[in-house]
Amino acid sequence: MIHERQRLLRSGGRTALVALALLVILSCTEILQPFYDEEEQDYRSTQGALELTHLANYFQTATALSAQVTQLRMTETALAAAPPIQPPQALAPQIEAPVPAPQQAPQVAASSPPIITRVDFPSSIPSNGTKFTGWVSFKDPDGDVNLIRIHVLRSVSSIPDYEHDPNHMLQGTPTDGQFGFQFWCGSKQEITSQVTLFDLAGNSSNTMEFTVECY
Numbered sequence: 001m002i003h004e005r006q007r008l009l010r011s012g013g014r015t016a017l018v019a020l021a022l023l024v025i026l027s028c029t030e031i032l033q034p035f036y037d038e039e040e041q042d043y044r045s046t047q048g049a050l051e052l053t054h055l056a057n058y059f060q061t062a063t064a065l066s067a068q069v070t071q072l073r074m075t076e077t078a079l080a081a082a083p084p085i086q087p088p089q090a091l092a093p094q095i096e097a098p099v100p101a102p103q104q105a106p107q108v109a110a111s112s113p114p115i116i117t118r119v120d121f122p123s124s125i126p127s128n129g130t131k132f133t134g135w136v137s138f139k140d141p142d143g144d145v146n147l148i149r150i151h152v153l154r155s156v157s158s159i160p161d162y163e164h165d166p167n168h169m170l171q172g173t174p175t176d177g178q179f180g181f182q183f184w185c186g187s188k189q190e191i192t193s194q195v196t197l198f199d200l201a202g203n204s205s206n207t208m209e210f211t212v213e214c215y
Contacts, residue, residue: 113203114140119195124213127185135178136166136195138205143174147198148181153209156189166197185214 121134136148149163162181169180185191190213197205 111144111199111201111203112141114138114145114197114199114205116195116197116205116208119208119210121183121210121212123211124215125183125185127188127214129184129186131182131184134181134183134210135171136181136197136208137178138197139176140197140199141175142199142201144200145174145179145197146200148179149196149198150181150183150193151196152191152193154190154192157187159191183212185212187214189214 116136116138118137119134120137122132125132138145146165146167147163148166149161151161152159162183164181166179166181167174171178171180179197181195183193190211192209192211194207194209196207
């Protein structure tokens with residue numbers, strides 16, 4: 001009997017302990033419940049903000065893509081309305097006429113005047129009209145002397161100039177030789193004359209004088 005009571009007391013004590021533990025757990029749950037609710041509310045608020053951010057990003061991306069699609073459609077419409085591009089036409093080969101080379105003026109060789117080096121004629125001749133021959137020594141690099149002129153400087157009577165082509169009385173060469181000429185007197189007097197040579201270019205030589213006594 002005593003043992004039975006002891007067993008019952010032990011059983012009752014255990015039951016009381018279990019009941020007490022349950023009461024403690026319930027009390028802790030009631031105390032912690034507001035904290036759990038607050039954390040859940042914060043979690044839901046955070047999730048909602050994240051969802052709103054994702055949604056805003058989605059709308060921004062969708063708006064940008066829509067603008068790009070609109071721009072592409074406008075470009076396609078403009079290209080469709082533009083006239084077709086014609087292929088370039090082949091250009092005919094251009095042939096340029098050669099530029100003629102500038103013509104140079106023909107070089108004209110410089111002409112040198114003849115030079116009289118000496119006149120030989122007798123110092124006196126009779127005044128009876130007999131013709132005497134004199135000689136004009138000369139040099140001419142061009143060899144184109146074509147005229148001799150004898151001009152009377154001083155005389156008693158009037159004597160005209162005497163000129164002719166001297167080549168028919170040439171001794172030597174046209175560049176270095178002697179031209180012959182004839183001179184005479186018709187009255188007694190002293191005559192001083194000068195001789196000049198001319199070439200084809202119109203150049204004149206130096207002049208040289210000689211004097212003859214007609215007796």
